[in-house]
Amino acid sequence: MGSRQQTEGERARLPQLSRRAMLVGTSAAASGAGASAPLGAGAHPFTDPTRLYKHWVALDREVERLLLRWGDVEGWLIGEHNWCRLSEAEQAVLPEAQVLREVDELLKRVMGARDSLLDKLPSRGATTLNAVAARLGVVERLLYWEDHPEAHAMIVGSRRDLTAILAGARPWNGLS
Amino acid sequence: MSSRHSKDDGWTSLPAVSRRAVIGGGSAATAAPRASAAARLAAISAASTDPAKPYKAWLYIDAKISRLRRRWARLEAYLSNETRAIRPSAGPNSLPRALELRDIDGMMDLLSERRAALFEALPVRGAATLEELIARLAVAERLIWNDNHMEASAMICGTRQDLVSWLERGRLPGR
Numbered sequence: 001m002g003s004r005q006q007t008e009g010e011r012a013r014l015p016q017l018s019r020r021a022m023l024v025g026t027s028a029a030a031s032g033a034g035a036s037a038p039l040g041a042g043a044h045p046f047t048d049p050t051r052l053y054k055h056w057v058a059l060d061r062e063v064e065r066l067l068l069r070w071g072d073v074e075g076w077l078i079g080e081h082n083w084c085r086l087s088e089a090e091q092a093v094l095p096e097a098q099v100l101r102e103v104d105e106l107l108k109r110v111m112g113a114r115d116s117l118l119d120k121l122p123s124r125g126a127t128t129l130n131a132v133a134a135r136l137g138v139v140e141r142l143l144y145w146e147d148h149p150e151a152h153a154m155i156v157g158s159r160r161d162l163t164a165i166l167a168g169a170r171p172w173n174g175l176s
Numbered sequence: 177m178s179s180r181h182s183k184d185d186g187w188t189s190l191p192a193v194s195r196r197a198v199i200g201g202g203s204a205a206t207a208a209p210r211a212s213a214a215a216r217l218a219a220i221s222a223a224s225t226d227p228a229k230p231y232k233a234w235l236y237i238d239a240k241i242s243r244l245r246r247r248w249a250r251l252e253a254y255l256s257n258e259t260r261a262i263r264p265s266a267g268p269n270s271l272p273r274a275l276e277l278r279d280i281d282g283m284m285d286l287l288s289e290r291r292a293a294l295f296e297a298l299p300v301r302g303a304a305t306l307e308e309l310i311a312r313l314a315v316a317e318r319l320i321w322n323d324n325h326m327e328a329s330a331m332i333c334g335t336r337q338d339l340v341s342w343l344e345r346g347r348l349p350g351r
Contacts, residue, residue, distance in 0.1 A: 118327055124334025128349050132338055135331055142328040143320060150295070151319035154312050155332070157301030161309060165348075 049122050053134035056121060059114035060141050066107045073100045133162040190237070230297055231311030235293040239320055241284055248280045281285050310339045 075085035081096055091097055126132045136159035145152045255273060263315050303309045313336040342348055 003218075006316075121327075121331070122334070123327075123330040124337050127333070128340045132335055135335055139328045139331045139335075142331075143325060147324075148320050150300075151316040153300040156315040157299070158303070158309055158312055158316075160301055160304045165326075 049126065050128065050131045050134045052117065052121055053131070053138050056114060056117050057137050057141060059110055059117065059132075062110050063107065063114055066103055066110060070100065070103045070107060073103060129162055129166050131168065133159050136162065177275060210221050227299075227308040228311040230299075231308070231315050234298060235292060235311070235314055235318065236288055237294060240290065241287050244284050244287070248277065248284070251277050251280070277327050300344045306339055310336055310343065313339070 040092055074083065077094075077100060081094060083091065083097075086094065121135070121138060123135075126135065136155055140152065140159060142157050143152050143155065251273060255277065279338055282350065298312070300312075303312065313332055317329060317332045317336065320332075
């Protein structure tokens with residue numbers, strides 16, 4: 001990581017991320033108000049479905065962030081160290097590739113946690129509006145906008161409608 | 177049609193469909209309920225005050241297209257079995273029931289256009305009632321393919337069912 005920060009190229013302006021932050025799995029996005037818990041300890045010690053859904057969304061965002069990070073680091077290695085021309089053995093011992101290896105390892109862990117949590121998310125039986133809105137937040141991320149723009153827009157719109165109802169920002173004619 | 181009914185296989189159980197019924201969008205087996213459904217559909221207008229109605233109209237057309245698609249597939253399979261012995265130079269119109277296949281094709285084109293036109297008018301947000309949210313989720317459920325998005329599909333379906341149960345109870349749950 002040190003060598004990357006000393007370079008003058010555009011890659012040198014990559015957002016800085018400490019190894020500790022990367023391994024703990026926190027990020028600017030995931031450590032904000034939306035994060036439900038740090039990754040790791042206890043995997044998903046929640047029983048409240050709303051927190052389960054939100055935790056899954058936090059994990060999914062973390063996967064997205066790590067994938068971008070992985071691409072940035074690999075791009076830097078390609079530019080600075082002829083990464084694609086190195087053999088696997090050479091890649092494995094290149095000190096500058098340590099960050100990539102760590103991102104790779106963390107990505108596997110976070111993806112594993114995310115995928116196993118998905119199987120545990122209840123698909124029905126919500127008892128609160130919050131749970132339903134949080135569940136739609138999961139659906140929103142499961143559907144790729146590019147594949148289903150209309151369905152995606154409907155899910156996003158429905159989640160926002162529920163959020164508006166929850167916040168009391170919208171008169172609700174259906175039920176009280 | 178006669179050749180199919182004379183055979184003693186699974187196809188004899190298919191409901192008889194006249195060309196007129198196909199073009200009209202109905203079948204003999206369900207003509208009466210469908211006629212009333214069509215009347216209900218015709219009653220839906222842009223000035224309707226029920227915000228869930230446009231979604232229901234779309235779902236109705238979509239279900240109709242699905243039914244015709246299944247019918248078309250069965251008929252095509254039947255024709256391909258029946259016409260193996262017919263010489264290749266025979267035109268499609270010389271095949272038994274080929275006209276019905278063509279009519280179903282035309283009907284599906286028409287309905288698909290209507291469905292697309294209805295879809296353009298469906299709001300994606302701003303639901304005023306729980307019923308509207310339920311109907312919108314039902315449309316979203318139809319738009320995605322089950323096989324490709326099993327988890328998302330199950331969650332949309334489950335959410336819709338949760339909302340339906342709240343609607344039946346007549347009150348929203350807590351937060």
